[in-house]
Amino acid sequence: MWRRHPLKERYDVVVIGAGVHGLAAAYYLSKSGVTDVAVLEQGYVGSGASGRNTAIIRANYRTPEGVPFYHESLRLYAGLSQELGFNVLFSQQGHLTLAHTDAAMKGLRERAATNTLLGVESRIIDRRELGRLVPDLDLSDRPRYPVLGALYHPPGGIIRHDAVVWGYARGADRRGVRIHPFTRVTGIRVASGQVEAVETERGTIRTGTVVNATAGWCSTLARMVGIDLPITTHPLQACVSERLKPFLDKVIVSANLHVYVNQTDRGEVVLGEEINPYTSYSNRSTLRFLENVAAHTLELFPCLHNVRLLRQWAGICDMTPDYSPIMGTVPRVRGFILDVGWGTYGFKAGPVSGKRIAELIVTGKTPDLIRPFSITRFSEDKLIGEKAAAAVSH
Numbered sequence: 001m002w003r004r005h006p007l008k009e010r011y012d013v014v015v016i017g018a019g020v021h022g023l024a025a026a027y028y029l030s031k032s033g034v035t036d037v038a039v040l041e042q043g044y045v046g047s048g049a050s051g052r053n054t055a056i057i058r059a060n061y062r063t064p065e066g067v068p069f070y071h072e073s074l075r076l077y078a079g080l081s082q083e084l085g086f087n088v089l090f091s092q093q094g095h096l097t098l099a100h101t102d103a104a105m106k107g108l109r110e111r112a113a114t115n116t117l118l119g120v121e122s123r124i125i126d127r128r129e130l131g132r133l134v135p136d137l138d139l140s141d142r143p144r145y146p147v148l149g150a151l152y153h154p155p156g157g158i159i160r161h162d163a164v165v166w167g168y169a170r171g172a173d174r175r176g177v178r179i180h181p182f183t184r185v186t187g188i189r190v191a192s193g194q195v196e197a198v199e200t201e202r203g204t205i206r207t208g209t210v211v212n213a214t215a216g217w218c219s220t221l222a223r224m225v226g227i228d229l230p231i232t233t234h235p236l237q238a239c240v241s242e243r244l245k246p247f248l249d250k251v252i253v254s255a256n257l258h259v260y261v262n263q264t265d266r267g268e269v270v271l272g273e274e275i276n277p278y279t280s281y282s283n284r285s286t287l288r289f290l291e292n293v294a295a296h297t298l299e300l301f302p303c304l305h306n307v308r309l310l311r312q313w314a315g316i317c318d319m320t321p322d323y324s325p326i327m328g329t330v331p332r333v334r335g336f337i338l339d340v341g342w343g344t345y346g347f348k349a350g351p352v353s354g355k356r357i358a359e360l361i362v363t364g365k366t367p368d369l370i371r372p373f374s375i376t377r378f379s380e381d382k383l384i385g386e387k388a389a390a391a392v393s394h
């Protein structure tokens with residue numbers, strides 16, 4: 001899929017992080033003719049958040065900045081198997097966000113209106129239509145918080161995250177990018193306000209351009225060039241059940257209950273909830289998570305009461321205060337580019353951010369689509385409040 005190489009002493013661009021973001025940036029750079037690129041990864045390719053997320057793809061965001069951005073990503077995902085010549089198994093089965101309170105219904109109505117205005121297919125549906133789409137969902141008045149309605153986003157769905165990562169890695173490798181797994185970065189040298197070199201456990205690499213695409217670790221990397229990011233790192237957990245006969249062919253999210261559920265094509269049920277309420281770099285799973293996620297899932301799907309869980313896992317998320325990412329150049333350190341702040345929604349943005357970060361490097365101009373997500377929005381008081389659409393975290 002990709003080759004091993006000795007580490008060169010110099011590259012035009014060094015991307016730190018071989019997850020979907022770093023690899024997509026490297027792939028689109030190489031497509032634009034910039035092939036002297038190294039992608040450094042502290043573990044194996046895709047071993048961070050890209051291999052740990054639950055691969056939900058959607059564009060039904062809340063803000064006028066977020067919607068077009070994630071919409072372009074969804075479009076790129078829809079054409080990705082063809083682009084890479086590699087089946088990424090994108091199942092556009094439809095995505096449903098449930099509301100259990102009047103306030104939640106109001107939020108969903110606002111999202112439906114914003115989505116529609118900006119060309120994203122998304123509409124409010126009532127309990128009757130929900131019952132037709134998801135016959136096993138408990139729509140009675142029995143639960144503590146009965147379901148009132150939902151935001152239906154038909155083009156949303158699930159992808160195979162390993163396939164996406166491997167497809168981008170293979171595509172980048174074929175165009176000359178060098179991928180270096182097990183190459184931990186220990187420092188970044190800056191001289192007279194310009195990035196000069198990246199220090200790794202395998203030696204020093206001279207370069208004028210560094211992309212920080214390290215998700216949960218991004219603030220530790222930024223500190224190497226003297227930048228304090230407005231980011232905290234929190235674990236996010238998920239689990240998967242034994243295989244069941246197909247009973248669910250939609251992605252179900254309930255922000256009120258802090259839970260999301262979907263069934264894979266192998267029959268396993270994937271369950272997740274919001275971030276852990278404490279900062280940590282730990283990938284440890286907890287019993288508290290299992291108890292919560294099971295209780296909340298059973299409110300939605302009582303039919304799952306006898307199902308056994310197969311495994312659970314965790315990843316770490318780089319959370320910004322406004323639940324929007326940070327992309328682009330930074331003041332005072334030339335050549336240091338951020339692709340961070342991906343919280344619990346990074347995987348769905350991999351293609352678009354990779355493409356636009358590559359464009360920024362090639363042209364020297366920040367593309368319009370990512371301009372609002374600059375780090376300067378925090379000093380300019382131009383936050384992009386996306387929490388209302390951040391899946392299970394409010």
Ligand code: PYC
Pocket residue numbers: 054056058260272344345390391392
């Ligand atoms: O943003 O769709 C999402 C999501 C699902 C699970 C975590 N984030």
